Amino acid sequence: xxxxxxxxxxxxxxxxxxxxxxxxxxxxxxxxxxxxxxxxxxxxxxxxxxxxxxxxxxxxxxxxxxxxxxxxxxxxxxxxxxxxxxxxxxxxxxxxxxxxxxxxxxxxxxxxxxxxxxxxxxxxxxxxxxxxxxxxxxxxxxxxxxxxxxxxxxxxxxxxxxxxxxxxxxxxxxxxxxxxxxxxxxxxxxxxxxxxxxxxxxxxxxxxxxxxxxxxxxxxxxxxxxxxxxxxxxxxxxxxxxxxxxxxxxxxxxxxxxxxxxxxxxxxxxxxxxxxxxxxxxxxxxxxxxxxxxxxxxxxxxxxxxxxxxxxxxxxxxxxxxxxxxxxxxxxx
Amino acid sequence: xxxxxxxxxxxxxxxxxxxxxxxxxxxxxxxxxxxxxxxxxxxxxxxxxxxxxxxxxxxxxxxxxxxxxxxxxxxxxxxxxxxxxxxxxxxxxxxxxxxxxxxxxxxxxxxxxxxxxxxxxxxxxxxxxxxxxxxxxxxxxxxxxxxxxxxxxxxxxxxxxxxxxxxxxxxxxxxxxxxxxxxxxxxxxxxxxxxxxxxxxxxxxxxxxxxxxxxxxxxxxxxxxxxxxxxxxxxxxxxxxxxxxxxxxxxxxxxxxxxxxxxxxxxxxxxxxxxxxxxxxxxxxxxxxxxxxxxxxxxxxxxxxxxxxxxxxxx
Numbered sequence: 001x002x003x004x005x006x007x008x009x010x011x012x013x014x015x016x017x018x019x020x021x022x023x024x025x026x027x028x029x030x031x032x033x034x035x036x037x038x039x040x041x042x043x044x045x046x047x048x049x050x051x052x053x054x055x056x057x058x059x060x061x062x063x064x065x066x067x068x069x070x071x072x073x074x075x076x077x078x079x080x081x082x083x084x085x086x087x088x089x090x091x092x093x094x095x096x097x098x099x100x101x102x103x104x105x106x107x108x109x110x111x112x113x114x115x116x117x118x119x120x121x122x123x124x125x126x127x128x129x130x131x132x133x134x135x136x137x138x139x140x141x142x143x144x145x146x147x148x149x150x151x152x153x154x155x156x157x158x159x160x161x162x163x164x165x166x167x168x169x170x171x172x173x174x175x176x177x178x179x180x181x182x183x184x185x186x187x188x189x190x191x192x193x194x195x196x197x198x199x200x201x202x203x204x205x206x207x208x209x210x211x212x213x214x215x216x217x218x219x220x221x222x223x224x225x226x227x228x229x230x231x232x233x234x235x236x237x238x239x240x241x242x243x244x245x246x247x248x249x250x251x252x253x254x255x256x257x258x259x260x261x262x263x264x265x266x267x268x269x270x271x272x273x274x275x276x277x278x279x280x281x282x283x284x285x286x287x288x289x290x291x292x293x294x295x296x297x298x299x300x301x302x303x304x305x306x307x308x309x310x311x312x313x314x315x316x317x318x319x320x321x322x323x324x325x326x327x328x329x330x331x332x333x
Numbered sequence: 334x335x336x337x338x339x340x341x342x343x344x345x346x347x348x349x350x351x352x353x354x355x356x357x358x359x360x361x362x363x364x365x366x367x368x369x370x371x372x373x374x375x376x377x378x379x380x381x382x383x384x385x386x387x388x389x390x391x392x393x394x395x396x397x398x399x400x401x402x403x404x405x406x407x408x409x410x411x412x413x414x415x416x417x418x419x420x421x422x423x424x425x426x427x428x429x430x431x432x433x434x435x436x437x438x439x440x441x442x443x444x445x446x447x448x449x450x451x452x453x454x455x456x457x458x459x460x461x462x463x464x465x466x467x468x469x470x471x472x473x474x475x476x477x478x479x480x481x482x483x484x485x486x487x488x489x490x491x492x493x494x495x496x497x498x499x500x501x502x503x504x505x506x507x508x509x510x511x512x513x514x515x516x517x518x519x520x521x522x523x524x525x526x527x528x529x530x531x532x533x534x535x536x537x538x539x540x541x542x543x544x545x546x547x548x549x550x551x552x553x554x555x556x557x558x559x560x561x562x563x564x565x566x567x568x569x570x571x572x573x574x575x576x577x578x579x580x581x582x583x584x585x586x587x588x589x590x591x592x593x594x595x596x597x598x599x600x601x602x603x604x605x606x607x608x609x610x611x612x613x614x615x616x617x618x619x620x621x622x623x624x625x626x627x628x629x630x631x632x633x634x635x636x637x638x639x640x641x642x643x644x645x646x647x648x
Contacts, residue, residue, distance in 0.1 A: 063475025
């Protein structure tokens, strides 16, 4: 249910591509079963699950009404004061608040853009791994590099801590070698936070991200390569003129989705890595909503920010989808 | 390739492979070296945690265990379970992973199957009703307030219930059922089976590949989940291993205290090398957290790679 899990699901669904087309097969054949189930009984079978989806996905939308109140959990909605658009005004009214929101937006966009800029890495990873001939080497690389994807951000932070804290392995090795005299502060610093966060994302996601492209490469028609070789194409030419164009549709779908998700970085990674030193540059929107709402106890203001974020995200998704329909003739959602 | 070549040249000696150019050789070396380096960067941290958790604690606290274990011992694993909360957290983590995975897999398979039933009342509408939830979210705070209203804060079921209906899993299962012959159902219903029997007796046993894919993703999500404990749980008896690990990283001083308390129980037998330090506790708990995944992951890799292949390779 985390944003990350959701966005991964969205990514995967996009990669599935024309699901809606597939589902149109095998319809039309109707028959009356001997068991004599009516269509409404069938509906009753799935009703409990529809209720779950309603409770956890639709009912919370009603909570957007808290944006109009000064919501105090102890008093409930009835006891809370109705304040109209006060929170929206507050968001843009005070220069301090504006500056903070501005910084949070800059962080969010910077980290997202770095993510988009490095989204070609899994593609390159897959293309170059495909050039490796030894099967055992290929599968070992694939297994080892995909492993970090399956651990939690807490464990990633634990690893970062044991390797990069002031008493961690890296500083130990550097000091032993006499390269530095005092431990470098890799974690407790506001310098290069966006970059280090991107590097950790790459460490965690690169090998896994490449699997989808490796699958796509496996599906490329081999006769394309053969005819290219007959035409005298070298290694790099087949990579550039055959593999890359064949992977472009998959890449574009994932790229468009990451543009639609530009405001959704998730909060777990940034939550575990945040500390007093890097807080200013690590707070992305999702983490900010948590910090304002859960730590700062301003539920209404956090709801306002979360609501605006959700609306913009859905709008972005619809826009990107429309662009994809026009340009590529294929919708992504 | 080689077989066709031998056939064509019709000689027992295979044709010599085309001589690689200098550029080819350089490319190959660089390519292998880069992948070797990246694989090492991915794997070494796990290895580092493991060798440190079984090394002499006074050496590992200094950061001197780098390539292989020094002063091998396993008492960290015995002692760490005497830390307050750790056995319970392990039970909670295992519990949510098992219960959550079973329910998610069953629900996904069932819903995937049910949405192929063209006779269902409002089928298309309800399918969209579920799928559309992938694309919007009310946001953290409204969801939190609903959970609180439903009495799910400080409740084990908050770990399970929100994960049961997963649109993406339902799509996967539905696509899979659609690839199965419809006659299976017709035959079973001729024999008088009702819809639930058709599902459990006929379809479910034949859906193993897709169920395995859903199960591994669900299990990994459940085992790794951290955010829900952070947001919904204050009751210590419902903490998960992930949450405990996070607290262990951030509470160095109280951790040392806990280590001394735990060490006090074993005071007589614990020497310098086996006395718990914050470092040894962190490393050991990390290994406990990561071990199930390291074991399960290679076993199931085939399944989910195939699951992804199903989606990525069109036609």
